[in-house]
Amino acid sequence: MKEWEKLVRKVTPYVPGEQPNERDIVKLNTNENPYPPAPGVQRVLREMKADELRLYPDPTAAGLVECIAQYYQVKSSQVFTGVGSDDVLAMAFMTFFNGKDPVLFPEITYSFYDVWADVFRIPYQQIPLDEKFQIVPSDYFGENRKNGGIIFPNPNAPTGVELPQEAIESILLHNPDVVVIVDEAYVDFGAESALPFIDKYENLLIVQTFSKSRSMAGMRIGYAIGSEKLIRYLNDVKYSVNSYTMNRTALALGIEAIKDDAYFKKNLKNLMETREWVKDELKGLGFLFEDSKANFIFASHKSVPAKEIFEELKKEHIYVRYFPKPRIDNYLRISIGTRGEMGKLLNAMKKFLK
Numbered sequence: 001m002k003e004w005e006k007l008v009r010k011v012t013p014y015v016p017g018e019q020p021n022e023r024d025i026v027k028l029n030t031n032e033n034p035y036p037p038a039p040g041v042q043r044v045l046r047e048m049k050a051d052e053l054r055l056y057p058d059p060t061a062a063g064l065v066e067c068i069a070q071y072y073q074v075k076s077s078q079v080f081t082g083v084g085s086d087d088v089l090a091m092a093f094m095t096f097f098n099g100k101d102p103v104l105f106p107e108i109t110y111s112f113y114d115v116w117a118d119v120f121r122i123p124y125q126q127i128p129l130d131e132k133f134q135i136v137p138s139d140y141f142g143e144n145r146k147n148g149g150i151i152f153p154n155p156n157a158p159t160g161v162e163l164p165q166e167a168i169e170s171i172l173l174h175n176p177d178v179v180v181i182v183d184e185a186y187v188d189f190g191a192e193s194a195l196p197f198i199d200k201y202e203n204l205l206i207v208q209t210f211s212k213s214r215s216m217a218g219m220r221i222g223y224a225i226g227s228e229k230l231i232r233y234l235n236d237v238k239y240s241v242n243s244y245t246m247n248r249t250a251l252a253l254g255i256e257a258i259k260d261d262a263y264f265k266k267n268l269k270n271l272m273e274t275r276e277w278v279k280d281e282l283k284g285l286g287f288l289f290e291d292s293k294a295n296f297i298f299a300s301h302k303s304v305p306a307k308e309i310f311e312e313l314k315k316e317h318i319y320v321r322y323f324p325k326p327r328i329d330n331y332l333r334i335s336i337g338t339r340g341e342m343g344k345l346l347n348a349m350k351k352f353l354k
């Protein structure tokens, strides 16, 4: 290794799901929404003036922040926005996880958490889920679980399993001295949000995204909601790294997405109906899974190895997600697409799962 290389911050990066370029594929591997963004988003996008790109965007993202605040009935000073929730979460790790004790998160969870912990040199401990892929709240407090913060997704990823409100509150009750982050990337698909707890627990940060439920993964908009104090600390760090995280296009289109609540609710309803139908079909094909409250199902087959199914599907140009990791290497994470796409998936499966 060269001398200068010894000074490099060495990290093992997160590996996102494949974004294949072929056409006519059925893409069920990165939990994108199969429906287009709201019509208002498309209209404002068409009307955008390239000339305005000369100007910096509003560093406070005030328009979008106010829109989100109104939607969730909180103050503007309780909302923080970022370039997708990945950006918001990275900022939150940097801002809140500065202790000596390890940050706690589940062993099976969003695989970006350990990457951020590593890149920011944050000590962490991964807590096993129980045999039904549930988070066990009492594992997150007590004598031997002194910690420097807690983060988990609800519903969890890639399992889709929801943690009930009482369980979340029990974690909060026992952890008043650290920041607890609930990553609600999938909460709109039928789980309960921890939002009602933010007035009671000033150390609770809720993170959500436009990428999944609002069909805007390509636009990169995420946000956090919490006490004014938490949001102020987050902004201090943001303004110390990059004042202009949100570009003009994202700010304008994000507002349109929030405004059209009827369209949002209609898509969610369609998607959840498709999910429940796919659950029944998968059961019939011999798949086993815990109940999912997300826009994906995390399933294993009673006799055919997941990797084999994954390869077979790929031959048919159907992409699902396979994680070659301990304990989950016999599972497939299948995103919920349109009814048509799911029909193609099920037909392909029926061909070789006999």
Ligand SMILES: *Cc1c(COP(=O)(O)O)cnc(C)c1O
Binding pocket: 083, 084, 085, 086, 087, 110, 153, 157, 183, 185, 208, 209, 210, 211, 217, 220, 221, 222
């Ligand atoms: C998709 C996802 C995110 C990040 O999504 P963004 O596109 O960056 O908003 C965060 N957490 C979990 C659990 C996710 O699945």
